[in-house]
Structures are given as C-alpha cells and as structure tokens.
Amino acid sequence: MSKLDLFLNPSAGGGRAGRLEGDLLQHIRALGLEVNVHRTEGPGQGVGLSRDLAEDGCRTLVVAGGDGTLFEAINGCMQADGPMPELALIPIGTGNDFAKSLGIPLAWPDACDRLVLGTRRRIDVGQCNDIFFINTLGIGLDAQIADIAKHRRWLPGDTAYVAALAQSLLLRRRTRVTVIHDQGREEQEITLMVLANGSFEGGRFELAPGADIDDGKLDLVMTPRLSARQIIKLAPKVSNGEIADMPGYKHWLTRRATVLLPEPACVHADGEVIYRQARRLEIGVIPGGVSFLC
Structure with missing residues (x-):
C-alpha cells in the first residue's frame, strides 16, 4: 500500500483530532505513504x-x-455500490472503544x-434495521448515557461518560423489552x-x-432493573470486566434478534443515538463484513 484516503473528523476527542492533523x-x-485528506x-x-469515497474506488480508508x-465511515461504506474499502483506524476520539477490541494502539503514532x-x-458488522454498527448497540441506561455524553465531549478522556452516568441515574426511565434471539x-x-460485537462502551466499561x-x-x-445505589456500587466491577457479577445478569450468543418495546425507547449504535422513539428493532450480523488493517 502506498496511497490512501484519510477520513478526518476535526471535532473528535473534543477537537483533539483537528489539532493533531498536521502531526498525523x-x-x-514519513512512512512513505501518499495520503488524500477528507474532513467532515x-x-x-x-x-x-x-x-462517495467508496463509490469513487477508494481502496484504503483510514x-x-x-x-x-x-x-459514520462504516455506514457510508456499507451503503456504497461497489467494493468495500479496507479500513484502518487512528483512535483519537473520546472513548475509542472499538480500538481496544481491534487491538489498535491508543497512542496515535x-x-x-x-x-x-x-x-x-x-471483522463482523452488526445491522439494526437499515443502520450498521461495528461495536455495540444498546437500549436502556447506556443509550441514555450516550445521549447525554454527546453534549459533554469537550471533557477530557472518558470523563464525559462518567458525568453522563451520574446524570442518567437521576433521569432514567423504566424500560421494558421483549427480545427474541437464537x-x-x-x-x-x-x-x-446490549448487542455487542466489541467488548467496551463508554471508554472504560466492559459490557x-x-x-x-x-x-x-x-x-x-x-441486566434487570437495578436501583441507582446498586448501579453506583457495581460500576467499578463493570469497569473491570466483571459485569457477570451483576444481579440477574444474562448473556447469550446470537446471529439475529428481534427487540419489541411496549414503550418508545432511546437506542444507540456505537455511542450515536439512532432512535429516540424505537418500538421494534430487527438486528443481525454480517460475518466478515469489513476488512481492517490492524
């Protein structure tokens, strides 16, 4: 590989990505690569x-x-007519959750x-209705956290998610689901x-x-409905990958799932709110849907 396209979000990481553009x-x-920059x-x-880049014949999208x-890159590439570009990731965002599962160093150099x-x-790609995701799809507390955290991404590191967790515990609504799976x-x-491809959410929580x-x-x-006090007590365990210790924790592997919500609910995919009034979700996985250079 000697030529690639760089998809840069200058606002990522509270503006850190934009500040690092020249160094990147x-x-x-210096690695001997030719690069075309595309900024959002x-x-x-x-x-x-x-x-557009995929349909124009982009072969490697960084x-x-x-x-x-x-x-956004996954959804654009999956929607394109034509071959799927190979992807690479330079994690300079707030949580950088999928980079951890992918084994990409968090140090940008x-x-x-x-x-x-x-x-x-x-790498597998998840799909919810007509929307694609690469890391996780969530309903309930984590969706509320994602919704609140997007207004706090100026905070350093994963502090935005911790602050959003505290506010979510005060505002959270009751969520009842019916899920039909394999x-x-x-x-x-x-x-x-959570329907997870990767392990992490919110910068530090291993769900x-x-x-x-x-x-x-x-x-x-x-996980069943827990009190705010229980969630605060158990949050360090979730950070340490011990979510199975939560009372009533359940876990399955599945290729497909139908989620029915008697009351409209907020849903996130990869930390981005995709529905605020969801009632029915059809979820699946595309095995090996994308190639990553990692």
Missing part, C-alpha cells in the same frame, strides 16, 4: 463522504477520530505505524440491554467481556 500527516508521509464539517456528514467517526506494519483481519425469548424490565469481533455472532447482554 507528517507522520504518515458536522455530525452525519461522514456517511455521505465515506459512501479513519482518524473516535467511535462516532468510525460509525503507534496506530499510524500499523498502516505499514499491520495485518489484515476480517436461543429463546426473554421479557423483562431492564437496566440495559461484553470476551466478545469476539470475528465469530459471526453478537453477544446479547441483559
């Missing part, structure tokens, strides 16, 4: 930009930003070096429900420990 380009060019100017613009930037030193890996049917009131991003399945995780 200098480092990438606002939320959602990256979907059309990535789709995403410089966070999980939201990657979400080391991530850049993977453009010449990395190996290719086929191994049965469940109906209950939840704290959260699906051991999730495999290339097994052709999604990890379906469900």
Whole structure:
C-alpha cells in the first residue's frame, strides 16, 4: 500500500483530532505513504463522504477520530455500490472503544505505524434495521448515557461518560423489552440491554467481556432493573470486566434478534443515538463484513 484516503473528523476527542492533523500527516508521509485528506464539517456528514469515497474506488480508508467517526465511515461504506474499502483506524476520539477490541494502539503514532506494519483481519458488522454498527448497540441506561455524553465531549478522556452516568441515574426511565434471539425469548424490565460485537462502551466499561469481533455472532447482554445505589456500587466491577457479577445478569450468543418495546425507547449504535422513539428493532450480523488493517 502506498496511497490512501484519510477520513478526518476535526471535532473528535473534543477537537483533539483537528489539532493533531498536521502531526498525523507528517507522520504518515514519513512512512512513505501518499495520503488524500477528507474532513467532515458536522455530525452525519461522514456517511455521505465515506459512501462517495467508496463509490469513487477508494481502496484504503483510514479513519482518524473516535467511535462516532468510525460509525459514520462504516455506514457510508456499507451503503456504497461497489467494493468495500479496507479500513484502518487512528483512535483519537473520546472513548475509542472499538480500538481496544481491534487491538489498535491508543497512542496515535503507534496506530499510524500499523498502516505499514499491520495485518489484515476480517471483522463482523452488526445491522439494526437499515443502520450498521461495528461495536455495540444498546437500549436502556447506556443509550441514555450516550445521549447525554454527546453534549459533554469537550471533557477530557472518558470523563464525559462518567458525568453522563451520574446524570442518567437521576433521569432514567423504566424500560421494558421483549427480545427474541437464537436461543429463546426473554421479557423483562431492564437496566440495559446490549448487542455487542466489541467488548467496551463508554471508554472504560466492559459490557461484553470476551466478545469476539470475528465469530459471526453478537453477544446479547441483559441486566434487570437495578436501583441507582446498586448501579453506583457495581460500576467499578463493570469497569473491570466483571459485569457477570451483576444481579440477574444474562448473556447469550446470537446471529439475529428481534427487540419489541411496549414503550418508545432511546437506542444507540456505537455511542450515536439512532432512535429516540424505537418500538421494534430487527438486528443481525454480517460475518466478515469489513476488512481492517490492524
């Protein structure tokens, strides 16, 4: 590989991506690579930009930003007519959750070096109705956190998610779900429900420990409604990958799921709110849907 397209979200990481643009380009060019830069100017613009690049014959698309930037790139590329570009990731966002599951270094110079030193890996892609996701899809508390955190992305690191968790505990609504999956049917009131390709959410919370991003399945995780006091007490365990210790924790592997919501609910995909009044979700997985250089 000697030529690539760089999809840069200058606002990612509270503006960190924009501030690093010059250093990124200098480092990438020092690796002997030719790079064309494509910048987004606002939320959602990256979907059309990535789709256009894919349809114009882009072979390698390097995403410089966070999980939201990657979400837009995945959706644009999956919507495109023609071959899917190979993707690479330079994680300079707020949470950088999928980079952890992908094994990409969080230090941006080391991530850049993977453009010449990395190996290719086929990764599963999740789909919810007509929307694609690469990391997680969530309903309940984590969706509320994602919705609140987007207004706090100026905070450093994953502080935005911690602050959003505190506010969510005060504002959260009751959420009841019915989910039909490969191994049965469940109906209950939840704290959260996640269909996970990757393991992490919110920068530090490991909601699906051991999730495999290339097994052709999604990890379906469900926890019953807990009190705010219980959630605060158990949050450190979730940060340490011990979510299975939560009372009433349930976990299955599934290729498909239908989620029915008697009351409209907020839903996020890769930390981006995709529905605020969801009633029915059809969820599946596309095995090996994208190739990553990692």
